[in-house]
Amino acid sequence: MAFGPPAMGYDRAITVFSPEGKLYQVEYAAENIKRGWTTVAVRSDTAAVIAAERKRIAPLIDLKSIEKIYLIDTHVGSSFAGLAADGRILIDYARKVAMNYRFVYDEPADIEYIVRQVCDVKQLYTQHAGVRPFGVSLVFAGADRKGVHVYKTEINGYYFSYLGVAMGTGESAATEYLEKNYRPDMSKDDLIKLALGALRAAAQGPLTPETVEVGYITADEKIFRKLTPEEAAEYIKAAGVDK
């Protein structure tokens, strides 16, 4: 090999498989998610909730400028863990997909359609030369004609539907909490408290309205809403995660 020792080659260009059939850059990209802020999404047949922690990354930062839960369209919201800059790009892309669908068909897009379009882009970035994969995992929660949905996208462009899912630094603690406390018949309020409980299980200290963001949607209303700090404070108290 004229361009360097062969053993060095397999994790340089992502389009190159290792002899074991792995794409190392794609796997390395997933490390970003494990180090991301904890994000939890849960759903029942009647509602879906996303809860995300946010941190004061500098003492004088304006916390209001840190947004972790994004509206994609009226009927779907999203959050992510991993490289925030990459997440921002894919969130914008998802918004464009949803808008374009409305433009063409004059109807709200199915949640899975939006997720799949985003994942198509993610997949391309594991295959093309000269690019790197997106270092984020996005979670989408929404309601459409088919029901209430939560989807999580993987680094490599795959996606799954979940009843409850957690990602970020607190993934294992939060997942353990969800698996122990999830019930399929939960109402919107139950789901919000469940998600906050999972965040608390993964967090170092008590939750406050400043350090947690919550978005929800119900099957009846089909409008994704975010809790105001005042509403969040009430749920935090009701869930007993303020201590």
Added chain:
Amino acid sequence: MKALTTGTTTAGVVLKDAVVLAADKRATAGAYIAHKKVRKILVVDDHIAVTTAGLVADNQMLASLLRNVAKQYRISHGVPISVKALASYLGLLLNAYKYYPFIVQMLVGGVDETGPHLYQVEWFGDHIEEKYAVTGSGSYMAIAVLEQGYRPDMSIEEAKELLQRAVSASIARDAFSGEAVDIAVITAEGVTIETRPALRLSL
């Protein structure tokens, strides 16, 4: 802009859980009757059909394209396309060709999970949902009959008779409409098409 002459009569009505479409069967080339057994109602999907007026080639091509759109939508979304979505798509396509237009007037009728819907789609792309609508050169006669007789709660059989009368009225007074009346009934179960004779109106 000169009014569009289409040499056809088509009509449609929305009922409680069905859409009924009708059309005459005459094709003309100027004053010449080019064909007497034209099918102007084309099935797009299990639950949607369109009536066609205007250039036959444009209509056939667009109906064929809509069939593809509906099929692809089914594959990628796992559910049938809604009538509104298909009408919106068609309107957008027609508008994109505003400067080299398709010479068509279509009624898009169908039953989806939100119920029965009828859209009137014009050649520049305007698409409007209607409870009853007509297209073609025989519109003036047919709309008068529809407007007199239409009720939202009518039975499918009553609607078929009303549409037969409406298209027959055009056949009697419009030289570019003629022969017989095709009638399509679209319900949640699917599309059925039958041909009825043009009613002879009293002299």
